[in-house]
Amino acid sequence: MTSARLAVAIAGAAVALASCSGASGDTASDTPATTASEGPGPFFGVCGGLTDDEVLAAFAVPAFAVVTRNSVGCEWETSGPTGPSVSFSWYRGSPIGRERMGSELIGRPAEDIEIDGQPGFEARSENATGQTYLCENGLQYGDDFVHFSVMYADSVPTADPCAVARGLLETVAERAQ
Incomplete structure (x- = not known):
């Protein structure tokens, strides 16, 4: 297998794995952020x-x-x-x-x-x-x-x-x- 075909095969496998991960509900969007913003506090003047x-x-x-x-x-x-x-x-x-x-x-x-x-x-x-x-x-x-x-x-x-x-x-x- 040439290096170009190998790269395409690896990329295809990565896409397939990513879609399988998404189907199981385990996506990056389901993972909470490590630093959540609480928003700004009140005005102090x-x-x-x-x-x-x-x-x-x-x-x-x-x-x-x-x-x-x-x-x-x-x-x-x-x-x-x-x-x-x-x-x-x-x-x-x-x-x-x-x-x-x-x-x-x-x-x-x-x-x-x-x-x-x-x-x-x-x-x-x-x-x-x-x-x-x-x-x-x-x-x-x-x-x-x-x-x-x-x-x-x-x-x-x-x-x-x-x-x-x-x-x-x-x-x-x-x-x-």
Whole structure:
């Protein structure tokens, strides 16, 4: 048999096998996708719908030096990029597991949380005296997630960072549209 005839015979056998597979109901369309999309989450608005005064009250600091708003989130800083800060991010079509894994890889073990029926995580960092100085948490909404990071840097915390982050996240969850 020539190589051309062999190729035709193999192609014909492949087509025949494929049609037999289709007849038994075992087709690729019957197999579930490995990554199913849950669809987009709700609308959160600029800064998750939070006002500067609400963040200021939760963070328990006298004033913000800088407030940054952009297309992916907001950051409230008390004394520039190295001082105490609160940041909010809204990730569209991005897996929360990657954010959680990143926290764990840099030494912030994550714990499961749930707010308003939405699954999420909370991770914290402590200083040498065991005081929490940084806390981040996030909630999953379909294919999206929202995330807060509350950091007191080298300053003495004026409030529990995880209580601040959770309180702000609860407010954002209540306002989700």
